[in-house]
Each structure stands twice: as C-alpha cells, then as structure tokens.
Amino acid sequence: MTTRTARRALRIAAAGAGAMALLTLSACSASSSPSSSSSSSGDTAADTPVAPKLSGTVTVFAAASLKESFAKLGDRFERRHPGTEVTFSFGGSDSLAAGITNGAPADVFAAASPKTMSLVTDEEGTAGKPVTFVRNQLEIATLPGNPDGIASLKDLTESGVKVVLCDKEVPCGAAAQKALAAAKVDLEPVSYEQDVKGALTKVELKEADAALVYRTDVRAAGDKVDGVDFPESADAVNDYPIALLKDAPNSTAAKAFIELVRSAEGREVLTGAGFLTP
Amino acid sequence: MSPGSRAGGPPRTRTGGARVVPLPLLLPALMGLAFLLVPLLALLVRTPWSSLPDQLTSPGVWEALRLSLICATAATALSLVLGVPLAWLLARTEFPGRGLVRALVTLPLVLPPVVGGVALLLALGRNGVVGRWLDAWFGITLPFTTAGVVLAETFVAMPFLVISVEGTLRAADRRYEEAATTLGASRFTAFRRVTLPLIAPGVAAGAVLAWARALGEFGATITFAGNFPGRTQTMPLAVYLALQNDPAAAIALSLVLLAVSIAVLAGLRDRWMRTT
Numbered sequence: 165m166t167t168r169t170a171r172r173a174l175r176i177a178a179a180g181a182g183a184m185a186l187l188t189l190s191a192c193s194a195s196s197s198p199s200s201s202s203s204s205s206g207d208t209a210a211d212t213p214v215a216p217k218l219s220g221t222v223t224v225f226a227a228a229s230l231k232e233s234f235a236k237l238g239d240r241f242e243r244r245h246p247g248t249e250v251t252f253s254f255g256g257s258d259s260l261a262a263g264i265t266n267g268a269p270a271d272v273f274a275a276a277s278p279k280t281m282s283l284v285t286d287e288e289g290t291a292g293k294p295v296t297f298v299r300n301q302l303e304i305a306t307l308p309g310n311p312d313g314i315a316s317l318k319d320l321t322e323s324g325v326k327v328v329l330c331d332k333e334v335p336c337g338a339a340a341q342k343a344l345a346a347a348k349v350d351l352e353p354v355s356y357e358q359d360v361k362g363a364l365t366k367v368e369l370k371e372a373d374a375a376l377v378y379r380t381d382v383r384a385a386g387d388k389v390d391g392v393d394f395p396e397s398a399d400a401v402n403d404y405p406i407a408l409l410k411d412a413p414n415s416t417a418a419k420a421f422i423e424l425v426r427s428a429e430g431r432e433v434l435t436g437a438g439f440l441t442p
Numbered sequence: 443m444s445p446g447s448r449a450g451g452p453p454r455t456r457t458g459g460a461r462v463v464p465l466p467l468l469l470p471a472l473m474g475l476a477f478l479l480v481p482l483l484a485l486l487v488r489t490p491w492s493s494l495p496d497q498l499t500s501p502g503v504w505e506a507l508r509l510s511l512i513c514a515t516a517a518t519a520l521s522l523v524l525g526v527p528l529a530w531l532l533a534r535t536e537f538p539g540r541g542l543v544r545a546l547v548t549l550p551l552v553l554p555p556v557v558g559g560v561a562l563l564l565a566l567g568r569n570g571v572v573g574r575w576l577d578a579w580f581g582i583t584l585p586f587t588t589a590g591v592v593l594a595e596t597f598v599a600m601p602f603l604v605i606s607v608e609g610t611l612r613a614a615d616r617r618y619e620e621a622a623t624t625l626g627a628s629r630f631t632a633f634r635r636v637t638l639p640l641i642a643p644g645v646a647a648g649a650v651l652a653w654a655r656a657l658g659e660f661g662a663t664i665t666f667a668g669n670f671p672g673r674t675q676t677m678p679l680a681v682y683l684a685l686q687n688d689p690a691a692a693i694a695l696s697l698v699l700l701a702v703s704i705a706v707l708a709g710l711r712d713r714w715m716r717t718t
Contacts, residue, residue: 256686258685258686258687259685259686262685262686262689326586328668331669331683331686333683333684333686333687333688334686353670354585354586354668354670355586355667355668355669355670355674356668356669356670356671356675356683357668357669358664358669358682358683358686362664366585366668369563369564369567369569370567370568370569371563371567371568371569371585371586372586
C-alpha cells in the first residue's frame with residue numbers, strides 16, 4: 165500500500181520534474197537547444213503529411229505598423245486557400261524577435277528594421293536570407309487641423325508644443341533620432357513611448373500635440389490626426405525585412421504567404437497603406 | 443521563506459508534522475513552490491554578474507530606482523490619506539448600495555492596469571472629462587508628469603489598503619469607540635484617538651501592500667504618465683524598455699527591483715504583518 169503510493173508519487177514527481185525542466189528551459193531563453201524547442205512547439209503541423217494543397221495555420225509575427233495591411237492580406241490568403249488560417253501577432257519588432265529566439269512557434273517574421281531582424285538571423289532562426297519588402301518613412305502627426313501650425317521638425321521645439329517620440333530602443337524611435345540628428349534639431353519630448361501606436365494614441369487622445377510616427381500610421385489613423393511631411397525623413401527610412409523562420413511549423417503555407425506579400429497584389433495593398441516600395 | 447517554517451505553529455506538531463503531510467498535498471505544494479521560485483532563480487542564474495557593477499552604476503538605473511521609490515511612497519501616502527477614511531466609511535456606516543460601492547472600490551484590483559491607465563487618461567488627461575477643467579482653470583496637466591505617475595500608482599494600489607483596513611476595522615472591537623463617544627468624545631476624536639491606534643497594524647500592513655504594488659506598477663503608469671527618464675520612467679518601465687535591446691541590462695534592473703521588494707516585504711512582514 166505504502167510502496168504503491170510512493171511509486172505513484174514518484175511517477176507524479178517525475179512528470180512534475182519534466183514540467184519544471186520545460187519551464188526552466190523557457191525561462192532561461194536557451195538558444196542552444198533547437199531540438200527541444202522545436203519538438204515542444206511543433207503542435208500544429210508536425211504530424212500532418214506534406215500535401216500540395218495548403219492547409220493549417222500560418223502564424224505571422226509582424227511589426228505593429230503592418231497591422232492593417234497584413235490583416236487585409238491574411239484575409240485574402242485565407243479566401244484563396246480554403247482550409248488555411250493566418251494568425252497574427254503584432255507588436256514591437258524587438259519583443260517579437262525575442263519571442264522567436266525564445267521558441268515561439270511562428271512561421272513568418274516581418275520586422276520594422278533590419279536590426280531587429282538580425283536579432284533572429286544572429287541566432288540562425290531564419291530559413292534563408294530575409295528580404296526587404298517595403299520601406300517606411302516618418303511623418304509628423306499633429307492634432308486635426310494642425311492648430312499649432314507645425315510645418316517642420318524645428319517647429320516641434322517651440323515651447324508649449326508637447327511632442328511624444330518612440331523610445332530610442334524601438335525602430336521608430338531610432339529613425340526619429342536619425343531624422344532629428346539630420347535636421348540638427350534638439351528636441352525634448354514629454355515622453356518616449358514603447359511603440360509607434362503608443363505615440364500616435366497620445367496625439368489621437370489630444371494629450372500630446374505632435375508625434376513622430378510612420379507615414380503609414382498617420383494614414384491608418386484617418387482624420388484623427390493630420391500628417392506633416394518633412395525633408396529629413398528621407399534620412400531615416402526604415403527597411404522592412406520578411407523571412408521564413410527555420411523552425412516554422414507550417415513552412416509550405418508560410419512560403420505561400422510570403423509570396424503573396426511580395427507579389428504585385430501585396431505591394432498594391434502595402435503602398436495603399438502608405439508604404440514605399442524598396 | 444523556507445517551505446518548512448510555518449508561522450507560529452505549536453512546537454509539538456512542528457517536529458511530527460512533516461512526516462504526516464499526505465503526498466497528494468505535498469507534491470502539488472512543492473510544485474507550486476517551485477513554479478513560483480524557479481523564474482526568480484532563473485533571473486539569478488542568468489544575471490550577468492561580471493558586468494553587473496557597470497549596469498548598476500549607470501546613472502539611468504539610479505534615476506529610475508529613485509523615482510520608483512519616491513513615487514511609490516507618495517502613492518502610499520496618498521492612499522493612506524484617502525483610503526483609510528474610505529475604509530472607515532465602508533466598515534462603520536450603513537448606506538444604500540454599500541455593497542456596490544465596495545465592489546467599485548476594489549475594481550482596480552482585478553482591472554488590467556493598462557485599462558486603469560486609459561481610464562485615468564480619459565478622466566484626468568489634458569482633454570479628459572475632469573482634466574480639461576484642471577487645464578483651463580489652473581493650467582495643470584497631469585499626463586507626462588511625476589504627479590501623473592503617483593496618481594496612476596495610487597489608482598492601482600489604494601484598493602489593497604482599503605481592503606486591508608476595512609477588514610481590520612470589522613475585526614476591531616467597536617465597544618472601545620462607543621465607550622469613547624459615551625464619554626463625550628466626538629466621533630472623529632474617537633476615530634483619531636481610539637480606533638486608529640487600535641487598527642494601526644492593519645493600516646501598516648495595508649500600506650506595505652500598497653507600497654509594494656505601487657513599486658511594481660507598469661501598465662497604468664506607461665499609459666497615463668508616459669515614459670521620460672528622470673520624470674516618469676520608473677523601474678518597471680526601464681526594465682521593459684531595456685529588454686527591447688539590452689536583455690542583460692533588463693535582467694540587472696529586474697534584480698534590483700526584486701532585491702528591493704524582498705527586502706521590504708521580508709523586513710516589514712515580521713514587524714507589521716504578524717498574522718497569528
């Protein structure tokens with residue numbers, strides 16, 4: 165009786181230890197164990213045979229600025245290939261990259277800068293070389309009607325004008341610093357936001373008077389903000405790379421999605437959102 | 443902190459207790475303990491000890507830590523000033539809809555902090571329901587200011603204090619207050635001279651909880667007060683943004699926050715939060 169309980173307890177303990185080991189693994193961001201991370205992540209497509217017809221879920225990790233256009237392309241992809249589903253995780257490119265190198269089960273990564281993409285390629289996390297598929301340029305987002313009469317970066321330094329920038333650590337913030345340096349403008353913002361949507365929201369809510377965001381974000385916000393172009397933005401153009409991930413659970417369908425993004429049709433959707441073609 | 447030590451158990455069961463703990467309870471308990479502790483251990487394991495001195499002596503760290511400590515303390519003070527009377531109202535008076543009021547008061551406990559930040563922005567922002575008038579009449583705008591950080595932290599931390607104080611008030615013997623009032627003290631004097639000393643340990647416990655919650659507050663702060671080094675960038679914000687590009691720095695910062703939290707909880711628990 166007691167020995168049986170003890171044996172059962174041991175078995176539970178072993179299972180528990182396994183679970184803990186997994187936990188520790190993920191907590192330790194073990195980049196050195198691709199085998200265990202792929203075995204734990206391959207839940208959707210690992211046992212489905214490779215078929216010419218596309219099926220299953222394509223998981224796309226994409227920069228927050230791609231949200232509107234990629235959602236549209238995802239819909240078109242699903243309609244064209246019945247039985248497939250495209251799920252997105254939109255966020256800051258850096259956090260997405262960190263998720264991927266820590267074993268997140270993603271198929272495709274589209275980043276807002278080559279630097280963030282390199283976080284993944286450095287860990288040999290992509291299958292093949294990432295390709296630039298669009299470029300994005302900064303614009304000044306102002307309150308509707310531009311009540312402060314902002315026409316240039318210099319106008320942002322005027323007293324009483326509250327400006328928010330993206331944090332220097334995220335791509336839109338890095339681009340903003342580059343543009344400000346090119347314009348030789350010394351700007352003290354009221355806040356460094358954690359991503360481009362955060363910066364834009366502060367203007368949409370009228371808490372800030374202006375923000376340096378991507379042209380695509382100004383476009384996506386509709387009449388809630390006005391956009392002001394400035395010449396120095398040409399010095400701070402972000403290239404957006406896209407890549408198939410090495411541990412992609414559904415690489416066949418993922419490849420097809422990347423093809424759609426890079427096709428003439430994909431380009432049309434993206435330029436419609438304000439992106440530039442590379 | 444160790445799993446075996448139990449607060450104030452009688453000595454007789456302490457020696458024999460360990461052997462009679464049934465396995466179906468012990469194993470999940472140990473797994474639960476491991477689940478809570480392993481992530482913290484992982485933080486220690488992965489700490490870049492060699493570069494730690496450099497990380498910790500960078501001015502940004504101390505700026506953020508200083509701001510965190512100041513704001514958490516200010517938020518606790520504000521919670522005490524507003525929260526203790528609120529708890530008294532909930533515990534000692536009868537009014538219609540009191541249950542609902544209590545539920546509303548504790549809502550920030552379960553609300554995602556970022557929702558709290560959005561709500562604060564809509565209420566006290568420059569264009570907010572109330573903030574619009576603050577701006578127009580007094581020229582006060584709260585977003586992007588240190589005062590905004592304090593408000594955001596108070597919003598999420600005060601319910602901890604209110605709950606703690608209300609519980610203590612309900613447990614406290616009302617007869618002392620009643621005796622004081624029959625002896626001629628006004629109700630406020632009775633509260634100040636009799637009730638408050640009586641519930642001091644509960645107030646202190648609530649204050650510690652609120653302080654710790656305020657120290658760790660992230661979502662409401664970054665949403666309402668934004669992120670500017672030295673003004674609104676508290677430690678949790680610094681950790682989050684450091685993680686984007688410099689995980690080593692983020693780990694070092696996390697370690698500082700962890701150490702401060704443990705020090706405060708461990709140091710004050712024995713003194714103020716004696717539960718037995």
